Amino acid sequence: MKNTVIKNLMLLLIISGLGGCKEVNCPAFPEYLVDYYPYSESSLIEFVNSTNDTLKLTVLTVYKSESYTKKWNEKSFCGANAGFKTETNDYYSLKIDGRIITTDYETSIIKCTFSDENISNDLFGYSVEDIDPFNKENANLFGDTISIKKDEYYRFNDIVIVRKEGLVSFWDETFNCFWTKIE
Numbered sequence: 001m002k003n004t005v006i007k008n009l010m011l012l013l014i015i016s017g018l019g020g021c022k023e024v025n026c027p028a029f030p031e032y033l034v035d036y037y038p039y040s041e042s043s044l045i046e047f048v049n050s051t052n053d054t055l056k057l058t059v060l061t062v063y064k065s066e067s068y069t070k071k072w073n074e075k076s077f078c079g080a081n082a083g084f085k086t087e088t089n090d091y092y093s094l095k096i097d098g099r100i101i102t103t104d105y106e107t108s109i110i111k112c113t114f115s116d117e118n119i120s121n122d123l124f125g126y127s128v129e130d131i132d133p134f135n136k137e138n139a140n141l142f143g144d145t146i147s148i149k150k151d152e153y154y155r156f157n158d159i160v161i162v163r164k165e166g167l168v169s170f171w172d173e174t175f176n177c178f179w180t181k182i183e
Contacts, residue, residue: 026078028067030102032139035164036110036146037062037098039084045166047179055179057086057096078104080134083111092175093117098167102133110142112167114156116174122156124148 039045039059047055064082083099093116102108109127126146131138146161158171158178168181 022072023069024072024078026068026070026104027080027134029064029080029082029100030134030136030139032136033100033102033108033133033141034064034082036100036142036161037082037084037166038164039166045086046182047169048182049172049175049177049179051177053175053177054182055089055092055094057089057094059084060087061085088115088117092172094172096167098161104134106130106132108133108141110146110161112148112159112161114170116155120154122150122153124150124159 039062041059041062043059045057045059047057049055062084065080070076070078079101080103081099081101083097085098086096088095095115097113097115099111099113100108101111107127107129108131109125111123111125113124114122126142126148128141131141133141140163142163144163147159149158153173155173156170157173158169159167160169162168165181169178171178
């Protein structure tokens, strides 16, 4: 009896050990979703308000995750992300960080964070569930236009993101205006 228990335990350990060698391939961020934030490093994003003031933001970084492998028994999911960060515009005290996150649990989130010199943030997010973001047929998963307005915010609100154009407008409470992207 004791030998049988030991043999079964050894067999279980061997099977577990062999299974631990398997790897799962996690995909890169889907190229067809990048165009929600179609920026490149060092590019300039310009906005104008109703009094013809101009807000200029330089894109500091653009990133997109590549494919990778993980062990099959890791308790994490496959995820991919892409996004951009701007430098701070000192005059208007503003920097923007946009990000898109996808997972193999069929959850996708597009985010945009506005930060000012007071280290205060207004975070906007829009999520889509139960649609596989890695399936090219779902390339328009967020739709063509994403409009997010919050009831409570610090300084920024009412943002609009348009596919292939990026962030196209937002409300700035400090300057009491809408900023609209200059084409």
